[in-house]
Amino acid sequence: MFRVGSLKSYNCEQCGNDFVSRTALRYHFRAKHLGKVHCEKCGREVLRETLQDHEAANHERMTAEKQGCFWDMPPKREAKFVAMEMSTSCRMCPRQFGTIHSREHHEKQDHRFTASKRAQMATGLSPGNILDYKNPTELKRFVEEMLRPIPGPASIACATEIEAVINLLKECFPLPVARLIKGGSYIKGTDTQGWSDVDIVLFSEAFENLEDCKKKLPEVINDLGKRLKKSSWASRFGS
Structure with a gap:
């Protein structure tokens, strides 16, 4: 939970969306996330009991097709797999991740990057407050290196x-x-x-x-x- 002006906003840790009350957040969680897990390969949410079927139906077939397409071109095949493996970069720092889910988990935990901030970035608006995008350790380092007078x-x-x-x-x-x-x-x-x-x-x-x-x-x-x-x-x- 965090405050926006004088209003309280309740954040869903699964998808980052914000809600005006705990009741709305609980309803959203039960309707959208209860019993679901993230697929580590594509970041999509699927029912826990259908995860294996999802991977078999979507990713095993896609992997076989891509291996066939690049089998006769080793250099291109290698470059393609490396690009797929590290294709998702954090929008706030240089770190890279293998899936969208892992990237978003990092952004929420390390940068407090919630749905409202993603929407702000999507509309092309620049961050208006450094506190929204820095964790306490990063803020302390920024203050010591950039703001505080140099001792000596x-x-x-x-x-x-x-x-x-x-x-x-x-x-x-x-x-x-x-x-x-x-x-x-x-x-x-x-x-x-x-x-x-x-x-x-x-x-x-x-x-x-x-x-x-x-x-x-x-x-x-x-x-x-x-x-x-x-x-x-x-x-x-x-x-």
Whole structure:
């Protein structure tokens, strides 16, 4: 079972179709799949008791006909059998399978590739959400390799610089600082290789009320700028 927006959808593990209720799913399973098994050679569902008859009637005859057609052409015969053997590729990764059933089982288990996603691909729509097509291990690998900042000496030096800047702002602030809160993607650990930001919030008890704060804040900010320009870090700040 998975959620689509605010609606629940119940997925049939046999064929991948989605249903709006457990009752609909049970009815579908009893009508379409109960007592049936997949033929490993063609992927079709057949009654368990007729599986041997199905294989004899369909696959043994087809194999004999194909062997006869290619018997006098060994190179072509070999190429034909290899192509038949590995003719089914996963639609989400390079893995190949001998039957459609084995491919679909892999897609559902490893990529959560259900009927709704197959329909989306069949209409030519590109995947809109990477979470729909990656299992937890693949997502973790993607985050570590593509999103998370690269650790090492540069990362450690960056952390030291950020702490120094925060301490400088606290020291140069014209009013007594009662509390300081650090935020932003860098502090929360949600920064990426291409984007990072740091926020700090300073609290002071020097204002009487909100109106007093609004009135005095421009002067406080201006004074802070002057102090920063006089500090040892003056050359590293912009105008």
